[in-house]
Amino acid sequence: MTALAIRDGLRRVTVAQGETRVSDETDVVLTTVLGSCVAACFYDPVARVGGINHYLLAQGSASDTASMQRYGVYAMEVLINAMLAMGASRHRLKARIFGGASMRAGFRDIGGTNIAFARTFLRQERIPLVGEDVAGTGARRVEFRPALGLARCRTVTDAAPPVVIRTVAPPASTGDVEFF
């Protein structure tokens, strides 16, 4: 469920794990809290359209590398397609990535896996990575104004990182085949 709050004349939309949000409205702030997850913020400075996703690849059913890549590419494609539908152009996109912390010592570096995927994807897609605040051990709160391309990332101590409950949420019909 996406939460909406109005403060300082701005509409703050909370983006949960597995969600994607895109907007071209100047009073919208897309916000999310990250632990091991990564959020990718994309922006087209000409169309003035931006969007954010919030994904986790390294847990649950998507535990092998090939599955993680398929789900990760899916998460990015959903975001890019939503932006293209609002007038953005793929070749103008710029990206920032946030999150990917190591939240629990002794566990597999899930955050590092999420960061590595994002960097590899952006390199393959030739989307410039213009900023990042990743890794470390603390939770982060990201606030992204999609129509302006402005992102702010703070380490948060007053909010627990989101509980990891699922991987990137593909449609229920994932991989289903329908013949005509």
Add this chain to the structure above:
Amino acid sequence: MDTILARGPSVPKTIMTVDDSPSMRMLLRVALSDLGYSVVEAEDGVHALETLDGMTPDLLITDINMPRMDGFGLIEKVRSQGQRSLPILVLTTESSDEKKQRARDAGATGWIVKPFHPDKLAAAIRRVLH
């Protein structure tokens, strides 16, 4: 007298993948190569038509949302150019009935929802190729 049918060397079937995402093309290339297929790639509908001018694949797998020419336009062009028997599978993040109907009307053979499942993809390909 018994007749023995001689079989020549097995020639891999060729699949053309059309997707504007290099990452998705790479995932498909790996998956289809592992299944023993030969893969030809195009990055959008226009590029696919240019490539089809010089070869005929056994199967075409196309995305929908692409620059220059989307999947719907590509399917319509391929069919209007006389390629009636070439199987065409749509592979997309879209799942609306309206878009499925549009693909069906354009002449698509089937519809697969991303992220693809390797086993389901393999079964779909076998069904249209063999």
